[in-house]
Amino acid sequence: MENMSNRGHIAALSVLIVLQMIMLSALYAGIKPHPPVATPLFGIAPFIGASIAAALAAIIMTLATRGGRVLSVLAALMAAASFGPQKYFVPEFPLIWPAVIGAQIAIVTIIANVVSHRRAALDVRPAAA
Secondary structure (H helix, E strand, O other): OHHHHHHHHHHHHHHHHHHHHHHHHHHHHOOOOOOOOEOOOOEHHHHHHHHHHHHHHHHHHOOOOHHHHHHHHHHHHHHHHHHOHHHHHOOOHHHHHHHHHHHHHHHHHHHHHHHHHHHHHHHOOOOOO
């Protein structure tokens, strides 16, 4: 069971990595639709780069470590900035819906795996005296 959970978790993180790399490539190539160059708070390319880095680090650290779980949630939340429910209301949605829906499935999978793994870890702890 643990191995299957990790495989699904790695697959979901990989989905986010691939989608974000494609969007980053579209930004650099100027292919529409692509993310904006900047938002009011930061440049989008560095943000996507940090999101990809968090997802890769989460894969390397694995779901079994606390750091891996933290990085997994961080990667999911960062991806939600690019692929979250707010994208249903942008004019480009008819062009980007496959990426948005695929990413949202991956984000939910990642969060569910982290919660499930945490609950399983709490269930196996010995009772306090």
